[in-house]
Amino acid sequence: MKKTLEGSIAVAEAIKNCEPDVAACYPITPSTHIGEHLSEFFANGELKSYVNTEAEISSIAALIGASAAGGRAISVTSSQGLAYMHESLFCAAGMRLPMLIVVGNRSLSAPLSIWNDWQDSIAERDSGCMQFYAENNQEAVDLAIQAFKISEAVNLPAILGMDGFYLTHSVEPLDIPEITEVQKFLPKRVSAVKLDTKNPLTMGAYAFPQYYQGFRQDLHKDLLSAKTTIKNVHNEFAKQFGRKYGNGLIEEYNTKDAEYILISMGSAAGNAKDAADELRTAGEKVGVLRIRCYRPFPSEDIAKALDGKKGVGVFEKAYSMGAVPPVYADVSEAITNCKSRPQLSSFVGGLGGKDVTVDSLKILFGKLKKGVCKEWV
Amino acid sequence: MGLKGGLGARELGGLEHNYLLAPGHTACAGCPMPVIIRHVLDVLGKDTIVVNATSCSEIISSQYPRSAFKTPYIHSLFENTPAVATGVVRALRAMGNDHTQVVIIAGDGATYDIGFGAMSGAMERNEDIIYICYDNEAYMNTGVQRSSATPPLAKTTTSPVGSKIHGKVMPKKPIVEICAAHGIPYSASASIAYLPDFKAKLEKAKAMKGFRFIDVISPCVPGWGYDPAISIELSRLAVETGMWELFEIENGKRKDTFKPGQLKPVGLYLKPQKRFKHLSDAEIAGIQKGILERTKIPLLKS
Numbered sequence: 295m296k297k298t299l300e301g302s303i304a305v306a307e308a309i310k311n312c313e314p315d316v317a318a319c320y321p322i323t324p325s326t327h328i329g330e331h332l333s334e335f336f337a338n339g340e341l342k343s344y345v346n347t348e349a350e351i352s353s354i355a356a357l358i359g360a361s362a363a364g365g366r367a368i369s370v371t372s373s374q375g376l377a378y379m380h381e382s383l384f385c386a387a388g389m390r391l392p393m394l395i396v397v398g399n400r401s402l403s404a405p406l407s408i409w410n411d412w413q414d415s416i417a418e419r420d421s422g423c424m425q426f427y428a429e430n431n432q433e434a435v436d437l438a439i440q441a442f443k444i445s446e447a448v449n450l451p452a453i454l455g456m457d458g459f460y461l462t463h464s465v466e467p468l469d470i471p472e473i474t475e476v477q478k479f480l481p482k483r484v485s486a487v488k489l490d491t492k493n494p495l496t497m498g499a500y501a502f503p504q505y506y507q508g509f510r511q512d513l514h515k516d517l518l519s520a521k522t523t524i525k526n527v528h529n530e531f532a533k534q535f536g537r538k539y540g541n542g543l544i545e546e547y548n549t550k551d552a553e554y555i556l557i558s559m560g561s562a563a564g565n566a567k568d569a570a571d572e573l574r575t576a577g578e579k580v581g582v583l584r585i586r587c588y589r590p591f592p593s594e595d596i597a598k599a600l601d602g603k604k605g606v607g608v609f610e611k612a613y614s615m616g617a618v619p620p621v622y623a624d625v626s627e628a629i630t631n632c633k634s635r636p637q638l639s640s641f642v643g644g645l646g647g648k649d650v651t652v653d654s655l656k657i658l659f660g661k662l663k664k665g666v667c668k669e670w671v
Numbered sequence: 672m673g674l675k676g677g678l679g680a681r682e683l684g685g686l687e688h689n690y691l692l693a694p695g696h697t698a699c700a701g702c703p704m705p706v707i708i709r710h711v712l713d714v715l716g717k718d719t720i721v722v723n724a725t726s727c728s729e730i731i732s733s734q735y736p737r738s739a740f741k742t743p744y745i746h747s748l749f750e751n752t753p754a755v756a757t758g759v760v761r762a763l764r765a766m767g768n769d770h771t772q773v774v775i776i777a778g779d780g781a782t783y784d785i786g787f788g789a790m791s792g793a794m795e796r797n798e799d800i801i802y803i804c805y806d807n808e809a810y811m812n813t814g815v816q817r818s819s820a821t822p823p824l825a826k827t828t829t830s831p832v833g834s835k836i837h838g839k840v841m842p843k844k845p846i847v848e849i850c851a852a853h854g855i856p857y858s859a860s861a862s863i864a865y866l867p868d869f870k871a872k873l874e875k876a877k878a879m880k881g882f883r884f885i886d887v888i889s890p891c892v893p894g895w896g897y898d899p900a901i902s903i904e905l906s907r908l909a910v911e912t913g914m915w916e917l918f919e920i921e922n923g924k925r926k927d928t929f930k931p932g933q934l935k936p937v938g939l940y941l942k943p944q945k946r947f948k949h950l951s952d953a954e955i956a957g958i959q960k961g962i963l964e965r966t967k968i969p970l971l972k973s
């Protein structure tokens with residue numbers, strides 16, 4: 295049944311229907327509404343446990359403990375809050391603990407800005423956590439449900455990025471899967487490895503040099519092989535709920551016959567699709583490739599989609615200061631596997647809420663035709 | 672149902688150990704911290720999950736692929752232990768387990784300093800956790816740096832004895848009182864030289880719900896610089912000289928659980944330790960004066 299809801303409330307409802315054992319949150323704009331609604335569900339007896347932590351670093355720690363005990367665990371944060379979780383994200387992934395962290399994507403200080411970009415979650419790309427970016431609020435709802443299932447199947451934490459304000463605060467008609475439907479898709483978590491006094495084990499041991507690197511290499515391999523699970527869970531969801539988002543890792547929009555492609559993530563990809571539609575009407579062969587899963591990075595799917603294209607541009611709301619933009623860097627590596635490599639351009643924009651309009655993205659398609667371009671827009 | 676401690680059982684006055692902390696850990700000779708942990712687990716028993724902060728206690732017990740803990744055990748980071756324990760206990764309770772004790776083992780660095788925010792949060796929420804701080808009064812695992820548990824004038828590698836500053840300047844945080852001020856049901860201090868007292872406190876804590884805190888003095892052989900044979904003796908002298916008080920604060924009410932009738936001169940405690948070797952007679956007299964004023968117990972007539 296469709297309800298007209300704010301994105302944050304919709305995601306909170308989806309989380310509630312996933313029946314987490316522990317939710318642990320600390321307020322930060324623009325993701326605060328999600329935590330507020332979770333605490334309201336708790337107050338009404340609809341959520342098993344809600345921890346008002348004294349800082350984000352404790353929210354993630356509570357998730358580590360809850361997940362280690364075999365529970366389903368969720369937190370919500372943004373920006374500095376995610377940065378404050380930084381060391382724990384590496385730890386949670388290294389300890390192979392499933393959990394979901396919903397991030398209302400927001401810029402990082404300084405200067406202080408509460409508005410959207412992806413610098414917060416992209417800065418955690420090396421943590422070993424999976425990262426998904428929703429294009430719209432329906433996808434955020436659906437991804438929350440899928441992310442729990444993926445995370446618990448591969449034993450790795452999942453970060454779900456939803457653009458701050460653009461998604462967290464926008465209101466639209468949404469379908470929230472009913473709890474009985476969610477239960478069929480996402481059964482109770484069963485964990486063979488957990489803190490259990492009937493079967494005691496040690497978690498979080500420290501490793502000498504002869505072991506450490508092996509653990510990290512295994513983590514990388516398992517993150518890569520999670521791609522299959524992500525696709526499978528996405529397909530399973532599509533079958534049950536009738537909503538599909540590309541192949542689960544990437545979404546191709548009018549790319550088959552396109553000569554020029556703009557790559558993006560999150561809500562910016564929606565604008566890119568509108569820009570491409572307008573240009574198509576004018577007879578231009580353009581398309582959009584949306585990266586839905588940023589970690590593990592879908593290099594193979596991207597290389598396949600871009601092979602033989604004339605020009606490709608990456609539009610992203612993040613930068614690696616002193617180097618090149620991170621998504622661009624990953625795509626650059628991916629296209630080395632193309633038989634016929636496209637010319638690759640990089641556009642950085644939308645930082646700290648700088649407006650990304652359909653018209654401004656149409657201009658980027660125009661630039662692709664003129665050759666390689668590296669710009670802040 | 673504990674295993675008899677073989678040779679140890681008689682020597683230890685007939686005490687039984689369940690050996691939930693197995694022998695074979697790598698603590699320094701003379702370190703009382705594994706003894707503290709062993710007694711904690713003796714009282715709490717098998718239905719206990721240990722949440723450990725990064726510390727000596729972690730390094731000596733859980734070096735992959737071995738573990739000295741026979742209870743479920745989790746270590747993740749340095750500062751987050753109270754929040755990890757929060758997650759563990761909340762998940763257990765959410766999944767219908769209302770009996771398993773969750774116990775934190777952490778050093779003074781994790782407790783007084785880096786993890787204090789997380790502990791304060793867990794205390795304010797009155798999480799159902801027992802917190803044991805083994806207090807060796809400095810960052811021993813990283814090579815003896817001062818913490819806010821380090822007593823005044825003690826020498827550490829970051830409170831050195833210089834020409835202008837003579838060891839640690841600031842006082843030790845009154846952690847037991849600070850915890851009690853959060854309104855938690857139980858906060859206490861202990862020393863393993865007074866084992867029945869320590870175990871009675873553990874039993875009391877075990878029978879309660881909510882956040883329970885015990886700070887246990889834990890002399891450190893390399894950190895304090897003393898003969899490894901006298902760890903228990905120092906744990907006793909700390910109490911007998913008034914440097915370490917044995918008390919508990921239960922629902923806001925303070926009670927001394929052991930109070931010497933007369934105090935031994937503090938020099939007996941300070942002099943065997945290299946961390947106090949630089950102290951002048953005047954400085955020792957100053958410490959003595961402070962103890963007498965604080966405890967209001969007369970000095971033993973020699």
